[in-house]
Amino acid sequence: MALNGKTAVVTGAALGIGRAITEILVQNGAKVALLDVNEAEAKALKKALDKQYGQEKTIVIKCDVESEEQIKAALQKTADTFGGIDIVCNNAGILNEGEWEKTVSINVLGVIKVTYLALKHMNKLTGGRGGVMVNTASMAGLGPFLTCPVYSATKHAVVGFTRSMALASAVSDYGIRFNAVCPGFVETDLKVKFPFKLGQFSHLSDVGKEMVEQMGTIQPSVVAECVLELVTDETKNGDHLLVKHNEKSYVTFPEVL
Numbered sequence: 001m002a003l004n005g006k007t008a009v010v011t012g013a014a015l016g017i018g019r020a021i022t023e024i025l026v027q028n029g030a031k032v033a034l035l036d037v038n039e040a041e042a043k044a045l046k047k048a049l050d051k052q053y054g055q056e057k058t059i060v061i062k063c064d065v066e067s068e069e070q071i072k073a074a075l076q077k078t079a080d081t082f083g084g085i086d087i088v089c090n091n092a093g094i095l096n097e098g099e100w101e102k103t104v105s106i107n108v109l110g111v112i113k114v115t116y117l118a119l120k121h122m123n124k125l126t127g128g129r130g131g132v133m134v135n136t137a138s139m140a141g142l143g144p145f146l147t148c149p150v151y152s153a154t155k156h157a158v159v160g161f162t163r164s165m166a167l168a169s170a171v172s173d174y175g176i177r178f179n180a181v182c183p184g185f186v187e188t189d190l191k192v193k194f195p196f197k198l199g200q201f202s203h204l205s206d207v208g209k210e211m212v213e214q215m216g217t218i219q220p221s222v223v224a225e226c227v228l229e230l231v232t233d234e235t236k237n238g239d240h241l242l243v244k245h246n247e248k249s250y251v252t253f254p255e256v257l
């Protein structure tokens with residue numbers, strides 16, 4: 001799938017992994033709607049991209065993925081501005097074991113809300129052009145992350161949702177592929193704030209630090225390259241790309257169903 005002439009929506013686009021995803025999509029020719037609660041940082045990113053690629057390549061839309069109303073309006077504005085939606089990157093996410101209900105709300109309900117509302121624009125059966133959605137899960141969605149049980153549960157949910165949507169879409173002929181990226185520790189604000197977001201598990205903070213020392217870290221741009229692969233490779237549907245320090249591999253799941 002070539003990105004020239006395609007339109008993408010990236011949630012949590014202002015910082016970290018979302019910022020890198022936005023940059024790589026624009027570099028490769030897509031027009032991108034930057035959705036984020038942090039409008040100031042999103043605007044700063046747009047300004048930088050405007051200089052290199054021109055103002056018409058991006059729009060910033062303040063959008064909280066907890067709000068169906070805001071998501072609906074953001075997707076409509078994207079479609080009206082760019083003439084449709086081809087790519088959705090469900091990337092917005094938090095790690096906060098103290099505010100674990102909010103973590104579930106953003107990481108799970110946010111992904112589901114954006115997906116279902118974007119389907120209405122993209123589904124070939126309802127007049128859309130088809131396309132691809134790539135969700136930012138985590139290595140913590142493939143196995144336990146003892147310092148953050150709720151965060152890990154939300155990422156397992158994203159993996160299960162992505163795999164199931166991929167099958168539902170293929171069987172229903174929606175013309176939309178669903179994939180996920182599962183990174184280890186990435187150098188972003190989320191990682192920096194980690195020791196202060198552990199709630200009742202703050203006594204395990206050093207375990208997280210030791211894991212980082214053993215496993216190493218990943219730059220956001222490396223994760224973005226993996227997202228680009230999942231967007232452009234049309235053979236990928238229901239696929240999960242595990243990204244480790246200096247290594248990436250597609251996940252093989254046990255055949256239970």
Ligand SMILES: NC(=O)C1=CN([C@@H]2O[C@H](COP(=O)(O)OP(=O)(O)OC[C@H]3O[C@@H](n4cnc5c(N)ncnc54)[C@H](O)[C@@H]3O)[C@@H](O)[C@H]2O)C=CC1
Nearest residue numbers: 012014015016017037064065092093138185186188189190
């Ligand atoms: N940093 C890491 O080590 C890893 C992060 N991830 C996942 O990657 C995704 C991005 O995380 P990072 O870039 O590390 O975090 P970050 O904290 O650097 O950036 C997150 C972005 O999402 C935005 N955001 C937060 N809540 C939002 C909401 N309700 N609606 C819209 N935007 C919202 C923030 O304003 C920010 O721009 C998350 O889903 C995270 O779980 C996955 C694996 C590893």
Ligand SMILES: CCCCCC(=O)/C=C/C=C\C/C=C\C/C=C\CCCC(=O)O
Nearest residue numbers: 138139140145184185191192194208209
């Ligand atoms: C094996 C599970 C990988 C999970 C990756 C993920 O989704 C989120 C990771 C979040 C935080 C990173 C964990 C520990 C960080 C440890 C120390 C941070 C010190 C602050 C700093 O300077 O970076």
